[in-house]
Amino acid sequence: MSENKGVWVFSEDLDLTMEMLGKGRELADKLQTSLAAVVIGNNLKKKADGLAKYGADKVYLAEDPALERFHPESHLAVLFNILNNFKPEILLVGSTRNGKPIAARLAMRLGTGCIPDCTNLDLDERGRLVCERVTYGGNAVAKLVFKTKPQIATVPARAFDEPEPKDHNGQLVKLDLKVETPKVEIVETKPLETSSVRIEEADVIISCGRGLEKKEDISMLEGVSKVLCGQIGCSRPLAEDRKWFSEWVGLSGHKVRPKLYVACGISGVIQHVAGIREAKIIVAINKDPEAPIFEVADYGVVGNLYEILPALKEALQKQP
């Protein structure tokens, strides 16, 4: 088991790769080993070069025009070949919809374990990777370790901060690859109707739940949001049941970490709360004094959001 060496990171989302390099550098330094990133795609040399500044000792680049789009079989084949060759100690994979199955299938091929969606990673005194993840629908945080190597953990976006770029002379290594014929063919891609800024990056989020009666009433939230330069969010029922939004905040949706999260008419089921746990300040506005959201809020207001939000907007505008 001790022959496995090095910390490796991979994501098809290069912003996420960068975030993982920050954590990866920390782990590699503690283990006194090297840090490598794998980049797969087309025309990515410049970006791959840039990653060296973010702490990677080596950046392995596999390029082919056919890999312009994500291509699970080829990505898997490239990763499997290189990892089987270098036998890393730790592999971090970006926990995206495309990345997670890659991690799971790699773990299967390499006969090792995979711990998904880790929100914290550390090393114990024996140098084992200790992974923390939210489980039981947000009711608990589990701490897990691996019995096998490589230790494969997947990491969601924004779990770790992007590191500061440094003068670091990482080396770019080109990989030869054989593009496999895709078994699943991409026919069409259309963008999700989302706001231009990712909600994970918002400092202020004004969020609504089932207490909002009509779709048009979202404009009332926008009023407050505008004053605070914030973004609008919602709980799952408003997106999945009512289809007023295409995405939502919560365990199965976006996990956010704003400075301020205002939950308007959101009851606060555990899955929603799991998505806002990292918020600095949580404000809850709900007409039901028994709503569980008040248990996890810093400031609570029992009342009608249709009266409170316009008054709050006015009060905020008045402040110097």
Place this chain on the structure above:
Amino acid sequence: MKRIIVCLKQAIDVTQLKVDPSTRQLITASAPKKISDFDKNALEEAVRVKEKLGDAEICTVTVASEDAKTVLREALAIGADRAYIINDPVFKDIDTAGTAYVLSQVINKIGEYHLILCGETSLDSFSGLVGSRLAELLNVPLINAVRKLTVEGNTITAERTLEEAYETVKAKTPLVITVTREINQPRIPSLMMIMKASKKEIMAWTMTDLGIEKDKLNSKIELLTVLAPKTERKKIMITGENVQEIAEKLAKALIQEGVVGR
């Protein structure tokens, strides 16, 4: 006849899970269980595909460490034709690799299949790895995070939800599909369907029936602790004579916290 296999997990109903506040331990033993929500969407989708194809058979497969027959009865009432359960106390400690291995052995014994449908993740552990691992073990393509599914003969067209896009893909059967909760609204079985289901047979297989190698069930992961997170929120309720007063108190508090303003 086309066979559709649906993998069902009997999950802890996390909305009814209690926590011991003194130890932060979860009280899982007494927590009610149900079909994992995402898997119910997978089952509903299977029923819809069958309604369209006509000549199809839905088999559900459950790997459980304890009796899960009530869950399977519900699946049969919703529209499954056959239910297979493999239940052994050993499964209490298996990880996603072990679960996928047992599922693959059951599926190999059932025989040929057109589609395997799974929930994208499970309600309780929320790992979301079993579907992918299963595809790898069975050496068939995987389409994950599916929100819309069309089956025409041997061609599958699926719309996937990605982080910033919807992606439509095409592939040939057999394959594994994992579904999101957006895909449908699962039906609630009528009394008639429940009555009919009680006559359907539940097949219980043992590890020996499936030729399962025990050492392949060894977990590759060790759980150190599971604890409820500490919630250290202020829980300050803001009250006042009227809405304006409340709003002003709240605005002031937020400014003092330094979370508003530039």
